[in-house]
Amino acid sequence: MSDTAVRRRSTPVRPAGTSAGAHGPGPLTHTAVMTARALRLSSRTVDALITSLALPIMLMLIFVYFFGGAIDTGTEYDSYVMYVVPGVLLLSAGFGAATTATAVSEDMKGGVIDRFRSLDVGGTPVLAGHAAASTVRNLCATALVFGVALLIGFRPAATWRGWLLAAVVLIAYIVALSWISAAIGLLARTPEAASGFTFFMSFLPYPSSAFVRTESMPGWLHGFADHQPITPAIESLRGLLLGEEMGGTPWIALAWAAGMLAVAIAASGPLFRIRTR
Secondary structure, three states: OOHHHHHHHHOOOOOOOOOOOOOOOOHHHHHHHHHHHHHHHHHHOHHHHHHHHHHHHHHHHHHHHHHHHHOOOOOOOOOOHHHHHHHHHHHHHHHHHHHHHHHHHHHHHHOHHHHHHHOOOOHHHHHHHHHHHHHHHHHHHHHHHHHHHHHOOOOOOOOHHHHHHHHHHHHHHHHHHHHHHHHHHHHOOOHHHHHHHHHHHHHOOOOOOOOOOHHHOOHHHHHHHHHOOHHHHHHHHHHHHOOOOOOOHHHHHHHHHHHHHHHHHHHHHHHHHHHOO
């Protein structure tokens, strides 16, 4: 065999378009790929998409047209729709994020994670991809719910600062709820169990100021409703969208969102390692 042939056979083959000093894809590239994959999977589960989009709208219509005339919010709002919309926006985020837990659990159960690990894709990009896809889905669902709210009489009066801060609060909660759902998906052993666990997260807007004033609740429930993480977010969205003075409530809401996000991300690492042993 000639020296030229030996050199050719001993030279490693590189992918087209890469140089000798180029590194493989990094975490950001992996996260982008995992996000695109999660979005493609979402587009194939049409029934889950329809449920996460239609259920908050149906609940809003039921509360506005069935119960709205009988509910006294003790406020100066002209109609109940002005009171209930911010709570429905958070409710929509909870329903949309719940599908993330099921998707993560299905990945863990199906064995595709082993394939990702063989391609040097870590757990963080996989979970971040699911959370990012959940955020995109939730933003689309929120826009749809908000559009229906405008059609049935919701009339915001926010300043541009109010719109900006309301968007920050809403997105912060969507991201935090998405990461919590991803962590729940790691904790649950089956997709069915993951769906059951996320029910409690979707239930949180009910014992809050989403649909009625917390003062109208029994004493033992009143304390919980005032100090749970969803209530300051709803109060912030309601006040900011309607042009009211909110003081420090939005910052309390953002602190809750940051705390939930930090706990979910910190817990997801150990949970992923436990599930992939």
